[in-house]
Amino acid sequence: MTPPTAEPLFGPPPHRPPDETAARHFPMTRAEMDALGWDSCDVIIVTGDAYVDLPSFGMAVMGRVLQKAGFRVGIIAQPDWHSAEDFRRLGAPNLFFGVTAGNMDSMVNHYTSERKIRSNDSYTPGGLAGKRPNHAVLVYAQRSREAFKGVPVIIGGIEASLRRIAHYDYWSDKVRRSVLPDSKADLLVYGNGERQILAIARRLAAGEAVGTITDLRGTAYMRRGLPAGFTELDASNLEQSLQPFADRDHSVVRLPAYDEVLKDEILYAHASRTMHLETNPGNARALVQRHGDRDVWLNPPPVPLTSEEMDAVFDLPYTRVPHPAYGRQKIPAYDMIKNSINIMRGCFGGCTFCSITEHEGRIIQNRSEESILREIENIRDKTPGFTGVISDLGGPTANMWRLACKSPQIEAACRKPSCVFPDICPNLNTDHSPLIQLYRKARQVPGIKRVFVASGVRYDLAVESPEYVAELAEHHVGGYLKIAPEHTENRPLSMMMKPGIGSYERFKRMFEKASRAAGKKQYLIPYFIAAHPGTTDRDMLNLALWLKQNRFRPDQVQTFLPS
Ligand code: SF4
Incomplete structure (x- = not known):
């Protein structure tokens, strides 16, 4: 395709x-x-x-x-x-x-x-x-x-x-x-x-x-009836199966109506699943959902930006400060983010609790190395009070930059919701060497003292590259690295579409070894989700036991928030 x-x-x-x-x-x-x-x-x-x-x-x-x-x-x-x-x-x-x-x-x-x-x-x-x-x-x-x-x-x-x-x-x-x-x-x-x-x-x-x-x-827009030449594929009930490769440009998938998903949670889940199946811009079809006597019509997702286009967007003449009308008032989100750099958009993880794929899509949109390095210089030159520390070189996920399906044609035809669940797809290129090179060049920009990676590291991908883990541990962690195994039990993890805890433990061993080799005392801070749908009391009990066995004391507990 x-x-x-x-x-x-x-x-x-x-x-x-x-x-x-x-x-x-x-x-x-x-x-x-x-x-x-x-x-x-x-x-x-x-x-x-x-x-x-x-x-x-x-x-x-x-x-x-x-x-x-x-x-x-x-x-x-x-x-x-x-x-x-x-x-x-x-x-x-x-x-x-x-x-x-x-x-x-x-x-x-x-x-x-x-x-x-x-x-x-x-x-x-x-x-x-x-x-x-x-x-x-x-x-x-x-x-x-x-x-x-x-x-x-x-x-x-x-x-x-x-x-x-x-x-x-x-x-x-x-x-x-x-x-x-x-x-x-x-x-x-x-x-x-x-x-x-x-x-x-x-x-x-x-x-x-x-x-x-x-x-x-x-x-998306509101309409009544089908446009001329369109065929409707009925996915408004569970029995209906779609022909996956019907004329995509002229077919529209009907989701269960608002009135139905309001009453029936299975149909609600079916509508959500169907929408997720239609998120790959390479093969997605339009969707419609009835609201009263009209339809919400969703055209297929936008075509991802090329690297040249991403660079053009990030290279625009931002002043990098709040509007002067705010005077000296602090804007906490600005203070938190002003020295961090977004190197990419999108995520092919497909975690079910996360909104990134639903919003940005699962095709990674990469900036070029040159554009990222230019932004580091811009921060250095334009951000008031900059002390030489880049607080994050990351994005939706720290380590998906330049990772993609090995074939654009296969990627365009793919209907899988994740490239890494239940296992890393054999078609996925997991080569971290461009990212390692980027880290090295970022550290060498004149005036830059430290470059941290604070975005979430996808550890099941990171373990594919011991060199990446070593680079991360030696240069880009400030004592603690937050990491999100999300749970210890296979049942909730499979519902989240996350890898088993063994994958986290493998990363932990590699990270600790690399930290020791670098002569650094630093630790992983694991994040877990409590009360994700499908989690039982026994699952939570086992998670608590795991924390105890591993000598962790929860710092903060927040239940899952479906948004
Ligand atoms: S074939 Fe594999 S690597 Fe390629 S897009 Fe599909 S899941 Fe991802």
Whole structure:
């Protein structure tokens, strides 16, 4: 099967010349727009987070990408949602409101897994809680619509992406509808959004009506009936089996309706499983799910960014600091992330409790070595108070950079939910040497004293490369390495699609040996999940015994939070 391709991200000519969109920080007030000589913005991004101009913050990435393509971008960060007034702050956008809850789902941001209200918010100046509503994407979308009727509203970000079909909401203990009909947005962007947001902006700028943008990968919209030429494959009940290689471009898979998954947990699980089967951009089909008398129609996932495109996104002129309006107030998430570098996106692990694959997909999107090293220099040169320590060189997983299926054709045809469960697929290239080289070069950048790896190490992959474990232990661990075996018992581990505890123990032996060889006293801190679905009291008892035998005392206990 041929891997899917897409128009290059910045291929088409820019909408406006660069000097018309130049903005060191995107404006958050009318006065800033006036200073730039703008009478209007093309796109206004509404977000639940404080505006930080760093590639770890969604609004900054989308803003810079749109700016590079020649659009004027304004940002409304953490608006007062009690009326539409604050949403009128920058006037009406020429093209659309882009609405996101922020980097976290607003319910995860607000509540602990015990459903207690959190007292702080890391994405807010001063760490203050209460600056965003529950279900922020719904509230912001409705207020944006109210502010300027007739302006298209596009929702995206993690909250919209993970709530794109009927979904279980832990906090209300209910199955909720897709956020698309309830937000009344015109389009929902899911997954990494660069391709979609640029295509939407360009098509609207060319005069197309938002209602006709129905063919864009990585988006969802509401419709009635099938488009001409499409065949419906019924997966709305358990008996129905799909023909895996039916004409994918013109077939759509019908999931069980919202009304059915609301009442029947088996059908709910079936809908979720079917959606996960359709996440490989190489062979995924469109999905539909009935909500009342309309369907939520999900086009297949976006085509992953190439390394050149990833570099182009990360090389955009981020200022790497919060908007000056925040003054000296601390934004905890910024302080935590400002010296860390994301080297890739996606994860092929497929762990059932994790949202990365559902959001970013399981094809790894790699930055080039040069781009990563450039960002280290940028941090060194631009980040106030930088002391020479890179706090993390990682990503969704520390050690999947440059790992992939050995054949793009096989990868495009593959329907497996994981490349590493139940065992490492023989087609997976597990060569860690490019990553080892990257670590070595990162340490040699002038002005850099230490480079830590704080992202989760996939230890079942790491043990395939003793040289990697040695490099990690000798140079990139600050005394403790957090690692996530998640459980000790095979039953819950198999439900999580995680390897057995033997794999962790093998890594532990290698890590300890490498640490001794490096003359370092350092330890693994294992993380476990309590109360994952399918876990019994006996499983938890055995886990407790394992901890005791291994002389661990739990530092913090948090039950599983399904989000
Ligand atoms: S490595 Fe194996 S599981 Fe992963 S995409 Fe290739 S064939 Fe599929």
